[in-house]
Amino acid sequence: NAGVMQNPRHLVRRRGxxxxxxxxxxxxxxxxxxxxxxxxxxxxxxxxxxxxxxxDESGMPKERFSAEFPKEGPSILRIQxxxxxxxxxxxxxSSPEQQGTNYGYTFGSGTRLTVV
Amino acid sequence: DAxxxxxxxxxxxxxxxxxxxxxxxxxxxxxxxxxxxxxxxxxxxxVIHGLTSNVNNRMxxxxxxxxxxxxxxxxxxATLRDAAVYYCILRSWPLGFGNEKLTFGTGTRLTIIP
Numbered sequence: 596n597a598g599v600m601q602n603p604r605h606l607v608r609r610r611g612x613x614x615x616x617x618x619x620x621x622x623x624x625x626x627x628x629x630x631x632x633x634x635x636x637x638x639x640x641x642x643x644x645x646x647x648x649x650x651d652e653s654g655m656p657k658e659r660f661s662a663e664f665p666k667e668g669p670s671i672l673r674i675q676x677x678x679x680x681x682x683x684x685x686x687x688x689s690s691p692e693q694q695g696t697n698y699g700y701t702f703g704s705g706t707r708l709t710v711v
Numbered sequence: 712d713a714x715x716x717x718x719x720x721x722x723x724x725x726x727x728x729x730x731x732x733x734x735x736x737x738x739x740x741x742x743x744x745x746x747x748x749x750x751x752x753x754x755x756x757x758v759i760h761g762l763t764s765n766v767n768n769r770m771x772x773x774x775x776x777x778x779x780x781x782x783x784x785x786x787x788x789a790t791l792r793d794a795a796v797y798y799c800i801l802r803s804w805p806l807g808f809g810n811e812k813l814t815f816g817t818g819t820r821l822t823i824i825p
Contacts, residue, residue, distance in 0.1 A: 599754075628812060638755065638815040651812060686754045688813075699745065699757025700813065 599689050599703035600669075607709045608677050616672040616706045620689030627670040628688040628700065629662060638686065644670060677710045684708075715799045720820045723789050731784040731819055733799030738779050743802045745813070746773065746784050748795040755798065755815070758784065794823045 600619040608614050620627050629641040643651040644664035655662070659677075664670040674681055684707050688700040716734040723729040735744065746758040759766055759773045761782070766773040772785040786793055798818040 626811070630815075637817050638749075640812045640814065643812055654812075688754070699747070699760065700755075702754030702756065704752075705754050 599687055599701050601685075601687050601703035601706050603706060604704065605707050605709070607711060609711055610678060611676050614674040614677050614681070614708055614710075616674075616685050616687075616708070617669045618672070618687030618689075618703060619669040620687075621691075621701050624689035624691050624701070626690045627664050628690075629670075629672050630686045630688065632684045632686065632705075634683070641672070674708075677708070679710045682708055682710045715801060715816055717797070717799055717816065717819045719817065720822065722822045722824055723786075724824050725791060726788055729786040729789045729793070729821065731786075731797050731799075731821065732781065733783070734781045735799070735801055736780045738801060739803065741804050743804055744773065744775060744779075744782050745800045745802050746771070747798045747800065747813070747815075748793075749798070749818070750792075750795045758797075760802075789821075789823050791823050791825065794821060796820050 599621055602617050606614055618627060625646050627644045630638040631641055632638045640654040642655050642662045644662060646664055647666050659675045661673045672685060684705045686702055686705045688702045690700050743760050743762050745760040747755040748758050749755045759768055759771050761773045761775055763775060765775060774783045774785060784797060796818040798815050800813050
């Protein structure tokens with residue numbers, strides 16, 4: 596299966612701990628997008644990255660959240676000092692670099708973060 | 712990206728066609744109409760997209776009004792596996808800073824009745 600792989604699928608953290616969410620895009624895709632979905636709510640854009648660059652982080656909270664997409668390896672969404680309000684499903688999507696036509700993104704199955 | 716309006720929920724009987732409407736009265740000439748769906752406990756899944764002409768693929772059909780101010784996603788024969796939240800999203804083209812991301816609304820929750 597060449598889809599977007601996210602791990603872990605479920606993550607439980609105590610308040611104050613760090614959460615690291617990983618996303619491996621579709622092979623050959625160099626653009627990654629992170630979204631957050633709070634319980635019973637819609638998906639909210641967080642950040643858009645290309646290899647080694649953050650392109651649009653307009654949806655990222657100003658503190659405790661960071662994202663990276665290194666030249667080698669998966670994209671990482673990092674949440675420091677988690678609070679209960681961070682409990683949500685975090686989805687990653689990817690797209691290829693060459694966009695010759697207007698096509699769809701491929702989403703992963705998400706990481707469900709629970710802060711206790 | 713321009714805004715879309717969808718009914719909050721719809722029901723349909725299994726094995727019958729489903730027509731999911733979407734209004735986008737402020738659509739611009741370069742906005743593509745995209746549809747995604749999200750099955751329970753899954754990430755969104757691309758369904759179909761179009762600009763002006765009606766589009767068909769293995770999953771669904773997209774009917775676009777002549778003035779492009781509305782569109783309808785058509786599932787020809789709904790199954791229980793089609794129960795999901797369906798999102799209608801406008802995406803401007805060409806892509807540039809700020810419009811690469813998809814902006815999801817609240818979508819339509821489709822319930823399939825056995």
